[in-house]
Amino acid sequence: MKTEKLKKLSSVLAAIKAEPLTNRAEADLTGCYISDLLSDVLAHASHGMLWITIQTHRNVISCATTKDIGAVLFVCGRKPDPGVVAEADAEGIVLLSTKLAAYEAAGKLWEAGLR
């Protein structure tokens, strides 16, 4: 295992004014990946990453679990159904929502040091 630069999720949360949706709202992040295509995330995201997407259905959780995604950030104010949040809680996946669009959120996260 090579050493990874881990970034605490809480240290970048304020930058994007994100609202935690799950009970757990802390994770060690290894980076960030933006995609709305699930197969693309399966292929190219790495474990521990923050995943930015507008997809809110339950397959996002399956995909995040499969890939050991650290946290999922829904942009443009999108929020999943309570059932999806409950599944994320059960699987230990952190879910967040921000009113920002993906581009703005990514910019602010980069500035906050999530690289």
Add this chain to the structure above:
Amino acid sequence: MNATIEKDNRMRQTAVLQPAGGDRRLRLPERQPELTASVAVAHNAVAIKLGNSTIAMTTMSDGSPTDAGMTAGKPLKVSVAQVLIYELRVRDAMTRPPVTAGPGDSLRTIQHLMKTHRISGVPILQNGVPVGLVSIEDIINALDQGHVNEPAERWMTRNIVTLRDHFSLVRAVAEFDRHGFGRFPVLNSSGELVGVITRGDITACLMQQLEKRAEEAAAREAALFSGQTSDLEQTKSLVVQTEVKSGDYDNAGKISQRMRQILRARGVDPNIQRRAAIIAYEAEMNIIIHSIGGDLSIVISPGKVVIEAVDRGPGIENVDLAMQEGWSTAGPLAREMGFGAGMGLPNIKKCSDQFEIHSEMSVGTRLHCEVLLSQAAPPPQPGEPNEN
């Protein structure tokens, strides 16, 4: 069912469904051990909820059923409603045999019948033909006005509306809304009185069916994972097999998550776990998105994981094209959900140590993948700089 509840247009019944087989070992870990289901038969609509999500919603207008789920653009949520509300008949839900009385019986006698049988309405039969109905409201009025000892024929409701036993429940609910009655006598095709149906009967019937389905699902999952207790025995091969239904996006990923748990428990390298999970998930999604249905089987042996996805068609027209990144034949719904990136098969191949695919049009597709568990470190995957 008593009169006060029946007058309420919004009836609700909630039950906690325990999966069949109380044996805890057979339950899926990290899943809700119990399922809260509710059925609400409200004005012009029937909603079936499992947990927090509405799994079926059906509305009626003018007795001609239309499907809210369809028009709202969520065809996935409709199938259960169709089965439950459209396939179930009045005869499935009605109380039978009906408790009846004769025209000469006193209202007092009928009141005792209601009390004994815990019912709120009694059809009045003359020579086997229903000629009226005495409801609990009639009894209350009789007690109030002091004619409770008079014969039923003087006070019964005469112009009764009946339902046929072959009517669908969706039509029955529409009839309840149209007429505002608490109950309908039910006749068979020969015109004989065979039962009585209330809104409460419909709710109870839906609950029963829902419970049956939940139990069947739990039994299937229990059977699926019955080898769970010996998961940790490294020397044993474990077979996880399940049917995958076309369009069943709601259950996608559960098998691969289960496989992950087993691999994790066996101490398999996390990267290898993830590769196997991606194969299983993408293979399952392929069956859900592209096929008319199939089976996914996972064999976990000490040295390797073998994942096989076999579907019943329609088959891949050009396998070489399907293997190209970005090529996809996924429909608009799948694309809307973020599938159909054209990366499924390439992803699967990339994650496999051994990969075979055979497809024949109108026969189906067979995908065979193997992931070695014993190898030291997997080759680095393109696009995964952070993984070693």
